[in-house]
Amino acid sequence: MTRFLLAAMAGGLFGAGLVISGMTDPAKVRGWLDIFGDWDPTLAFVLGGAVMPMILVWRVAARRKVSVTGVPLPQMPPQRLDGRLLTGAALFGLGWGLSGLCPGPAMASLSFGGAPIWTFFAAMATGMALFGLWNRRA
């Protein structure tokens, strides 16, 4: 039960942060990526604000074996820079720049974004499902 409650609290806080920071505004995201045009540096503050506390939190996590609810804390995965990572990140960036949307903000906008957000979300879910099919064969 605690695990569900904590997950909901984290999800809610994530959603609030995305809306308040401006991450759910595709024009703002486009402005951040538009370094050769009318550049908007706001997202640097969003990323900085999110990364700085997490640097400390990872140190706390490194000193513990399990989470508060008794789940083993995640080990650092093998740090291999393979084609999947690079190609996946490249494709994601293209979609992100074209739409100004990434997965978190897209979901946070579902209630108020109307048809454009649902269109993006449906395509994103399809892309994830297609990956699942492709990955099982590959």
Added chain:
Amino acid sequence: MNPDWIAGLIGGLMIGGAAALYLLGNGRVMGASGLLGGLIDGSGRSDRGQRLAFLAALIAVPALLVGGGVAERSEPVAGLGVLVLAGLLVGFGTRLGNGCTSGHGVCGISRFSLRGIVATMVYLATGVAAVLIARALGWSA
């Protein structure tokens, strides 16, 4: 209204707080694409309940904030055809590359993970390229 960078910083701290809560509370790395993708392809069956709880709140809290007038709704920057293409790229790409802005960007960089840092640099670079391409082709909403 606050200048944008203050709102960005406050919102960013909340995003970091959410990642902290999910890590120290539930022992999970917070990544939006992984949370959703695991539900779609069945790889997240073992912790389905907490994924659903997380995503339900991720949708509900912004609904309350925007519905209550605390935050503004936003306008799309691309037409429906471009959104379909972009959605497919984001969906497939984040699963192939195992993360998006929250997983690689927030949780990976802060952990000094080489994969997270490199993935972030790559998607930032292609994101910049995509904005240039969209402008050259005249793609906007």
